[in-house]
Amino acid sequence: MKLYVILSIILCFSCTIHAQIINNDPVIEFGPRNLKIDEPFTISVVIPDEENRPAVTFPEIPGLEKRSKSATSAINTVGGKKIVVQTISQQYFALKEGIYTIEPFTISVNGMKIKSDEATVEYSSAALANNGFIGPEEMELVPESEYNGADIFLSVGTNKKSVFIREGFALGISLYVAENAPVQMDFYQVGTQLQAILKKLRPVGCWEENVGIEEIIKRRITIGGRKYTEYNLYQAQFFPMVLQDILFPSVTLEMLVAGDNKDGSDKAEKNIKSFRSKAVKINVKPLPPHPMKDQIAVGEYNLVERLSSKLVYPGESIRYLFRIEGTGNIAAIPAPEIASNSAFDFYPPDVSRVIKRSSKNVTGEESFDYFVVPRQDGTFPLGRYFQWIYFNPKKAKYDTLMSKQVLQVKGEDYKLGNISLHGSAGLYDNLERLDSSQEYFDFKKKLKEATNAIVILLLITMVWIFRK
Incomplete structure (x- = not known):
């Protein structure tokens, strides 16, 4: 009976320890493996929770030639904590068509050795100029x-x-x-x-x-x-x-x-x-004359936007994503300037950034995820509020990324009709009862504290069993 209890405790102990472990080790990833002869095979090393980009040396692969290398940094803010993921990629080109076997190899990242799996890459024929040599x-x-x-x-x-x-x-x-x-x-x-x-x-x-x-x-x-x-x-x-x-x-x-x-x-x-x-x-x-020429970004950019709902009532919260993508100095992209107005409350956005550095250019994206609360009813083109001016060096002129989304805000009749569906009349319900001093609830921290308490309790139980 004692043995059964001890084994049960050990099993439970192992499970609680495993629950605390979050795997943030670097990993090796392979790109597509069925390629044309003029397409690259890519090996990437993904390093989570790494602020600085580490030095990574990729292996030599028989039959394949190393060429371009790139480094991507992805920065996100979750619960007030900045999370950085570094991805370093190496391209390989085949000099002739065929099937290539990539034997398992080891890459060292910050003193940690990561081993890959075996992989097979197949190159099929395609038009290739200059007999495999890089063109002008x-x-x-x-x-x-x-x-x-x-x-x-x-x-x-x-x-x-x-x-x-x-x-x-x-x-x-x-x-x-x-x-x-x-x-x-x-x-x-x-x-x-x-x-x-x-x-x-x-x-x-x-x-x-x-x-x-x-x-x-x-x-x-x-x-x-x-x-x-x-x-x-x-x-x-x-x-x-x-x-x-x-x-x-x-x-x-x-x-x-x-x-x-x-x-x-x-x-x-x-x-x-x-x-x-x-x-x-x-x-x-x-830059040509412009009132904001000393502040605006320079590059080639486009806008990707997303609105969580296009039909809301006053007081109902929505999310609006304003993402700037393109080529340029992504790290220096300024946030859109939103003028204060009586129709909306715009809260500071959650910001995320992805920067990809290659031999030819720097590309990426900067995302601004806004929390928006409308105050009054009406039809509102968001282009009135979300505009981002930049200078396009290829066209040698200024341009503006402007929202094309249109938000409809219904009045009191719509709001009252939806109380039974939403269980609330809006964001400001019971606002006076809210405690603004409450800290952000860190689920991972609470889970770790709970599992630690369980481990201590199991250890005490094992000591008590052995003493009996």
Whole structure:
């Protein structure tokens, strides 16, 4: 009988401990596995509850080539607590069609090792230009002036030569080596050199969104009809916040280069050789005249909105979502300014943000979830209250995201007719009885305290049984 009681207590003890555990460990996720030859296979690492983006090195996969990398930060506020989820993704491309087996691998995140499952990826045929080499649309960071037919050259490239203030541009640092270049090279103290290079290049007065390259990414590329291997050392997006031109000075990268083997031995002597980039200038232009030109966002954006109900009565609460999506400095998107009025009570919104940083641009969304209470009846186009002005650098003009939702608010007759259905005449019922000093009820905290109490009670019970 004692044994039965003890086993029951142990089982209950295990269940209560398990109830407290919330799995916030990083996980590995695979993208679609049936792909065309020109589509990427994606491996992502999802890291919950991580404010800072950790360094992640993805594995080499036989038959697949690493290319673009991206990093996404999702920020939500739940019960007054900010929750951040980091997602770091690596793209792989196949050089020929077929079925590839991804053997289980391990990725280290903040000292924690995460193991993947085995996966199979199938690539089928599709039109692919240049025999698998990247075309001109993907080599926009390579200035033709730096090429000049050289076998090896260092490039500090940008995708734009002129931008408006607060408009983003991409910066990349890469070493290009022709496939038929008669030379053997190795990188030399690349980490130390890169720190010194970035110290010279990082412009003052710019917001930086770094893709995060923890390793040298190698890819094949075609420049001027010649095949090269690109070694990408750094990739970032910059947004100039002050009105002054940006100059990226010439920088030098030293490499270990094997010399001629004159004595006929197997080992060739390696010497340090320097490769220098050309200086690059970015012209920063002011925005056209506008009363709010110093406050508004710059980028290409669109509006997604959602209204919980389009027909309400005075005093009934509704939710309105105003989400700004697009390309630009998502972290600097301001909230819509709503003028005070007598028709509605607008409460401060819950804000969530998703930022995706890639080699080409920064995209994402900023969501404002409003709690709205109408005061009087009538028909109200929400475009009167929700407007967001921004500057579109592609069109070189200002634009406005305006709500297209229309809210109908019925009067006393509608409200009285719905008392029996809703059990309340509105949000302000019994308002004088509400205690505004009450704190937010944290369900997870209360559950943890309850399970802790159960564990202590079970331990006391086990001690009492053994003593008998």
